Amino acid sequence: MAEPLVLVRNLVLTHPGLAEPVVQIPAWDLDPGAQVVLEGPSGSGKSTVLHALAGLRPLQGGTIIVDGISLGDLDETARDRWRGSQVGVVFQTLNLLPGFTALENVCLGSAFKSGPTMDPVALLEAVGLGHRLHHRPGHLSLGEQQRVAIARAVIRRPRLLLADEPTGSLDPRTAEAVTDLLQHLAAQAGSTLVMVCHQPTIAARFSQRMDIRDLNRAGRGACTS
């Protein structure tokens, strides 16, 4: 059996100004290539966990180990560097830099990492935007913007692909298409995908579903298949 890509142990995350932790996860493992949807009500800490996995926030307790690297041991500069080489992130909205074209936005995904990357034009063609290469975000629909953001996130074949409600602002049909694209490209890039979602129909498209409340309550989280 393969070693887990991500090991979360005794994780404690708090919000500034709050005494009580928002997240307490005793243990959670993610296998390489897994595609997991993280569900839960608003304010339950889904995005907080995702940000911690991305190295965007410091840990108040416990450890997150990704591919053998303990994020708690990294300072902010090292976390930036690690994120640049190992993680792809897609946010709910405003993922793209408005002054950059679709192609330039995708190229930004590999700007801070050396080594091989995927062909940005081919990627944009793969997400159905081959004809929109030189359009700025203002001239793209929300669905198109998310597809550009996904292309950017996978361009450097990240070990970990994190998506924070990427379909939250999309209509159901577009949301489904974007989710399928995300899953397809994650599989193609060999990335482990964790997606935060509160839309049941979208969550249902994942084989592994995890409720944040289960992670918080239970010792070791169990995936529902």
Next chain:
Amino acid sequence: MHLLTIARISLRQHRVSSAVAALALAVGVALLLTVTALREQTQARFTQVGLGVDALLGPKGSPLQIVLNALYHLEDMPGTVPWPLFTAVKQHPAVADGFALVTGHSYSGVRVNAVETRFLAKFTWKPDTRFALAQGRLAEARHEAVAGAEAAVRLGITPGFRFCPVCGVDPGDPVHDQDHITITGILAPTGTPHDRVIYLRLEDFYTLGGHGSATGAMADDPAHRTISGAYLVLRRIRGGGYHPAIQDLQYQLQQSPQAQVVLPAETLPKLLSIIGWVDRVLAAIALVVAALATALLTLALLASLRERRRDLALLRALGAGRRTILGLILLQALVISLAGLTVGLALGQGLLVIGCGILRAKTGLVFDPWTWTTAHSLLLPLVPLVGVGAGLLPALQAYRLPLLDTLTAPHA
């Protein structure tokens, strides 16, 4: 994607504020360059040690006015000097030679001075260099004259051109319409105010009609002549200094009610000190503009930073470190300042070409707009440094940007 590309695209996104900052910087650079270059050239031209003239014999009055009139062909001479006094001065032990001149005539804005004919043949306007003819010959007969190189260009004349001189230098002054002067030669350029004059033979001046009966006597007998002044060449002692007897000559003439000896080397610095405040004011204005431009650059970057907080946070999320963000903002400041410097140098050069042309026309001094100046040496390294300095505050703000708070902040 290279950081420079990201900086370029970001600047494109904020092109208006970036262009305004660059333009303000360009104006500051252009003004500093123009003021400095013109000041340096003015000082250089006005300190050409009298254009070959060690001293000037002139009437009582402002020494500066005498220098400006005799050497730079500006202003009027404040009076006249009797010929016998001139010949006496020529024989003084301090004086090696002297060339009498009469000023006060003109043609189409060009001064027409009467000089002794040997002035054009013997006078060395710079060490070991006499006037040379570019075309034609020297004036040899009555109603003949030679033109300086610039005067010829300005009037568009060649040997054979005929004109009637104006008795005065102001518009509306009477014309000697009975005296048709023929240009016989054009002098080769010297790059000095000597180029902008038409030289009439001194003896002919006294034959011009309309000067009254007194000039008739002057034409017949030199002892009756009055002159505007004279260029004096002083004797030198070993080491190059003037003969000490010059002080005696100056003292003697100080007591005289008729004339004085003026040393351009002493007088011209006074002129520069008089006009010095003008360039100090201009330099101060240029510095204020440059300071404002620097502040504008900082404000432009701060304003764009406010709009780009999420962009920068996204770049961090994509793996750009804090130092990369700091470098990005400094790079943008550098690009803006380099653009400002380039445009400023071009603008300044344009102003210099125009300014030098105007000064040349007004003073007759040859100003070269393409000369390397102190301003070039200072501006080239300083402007990029100042630009980066102006970007430091915005860059530090970007460096300290709270990543997660910015990414998760609600958007307008």
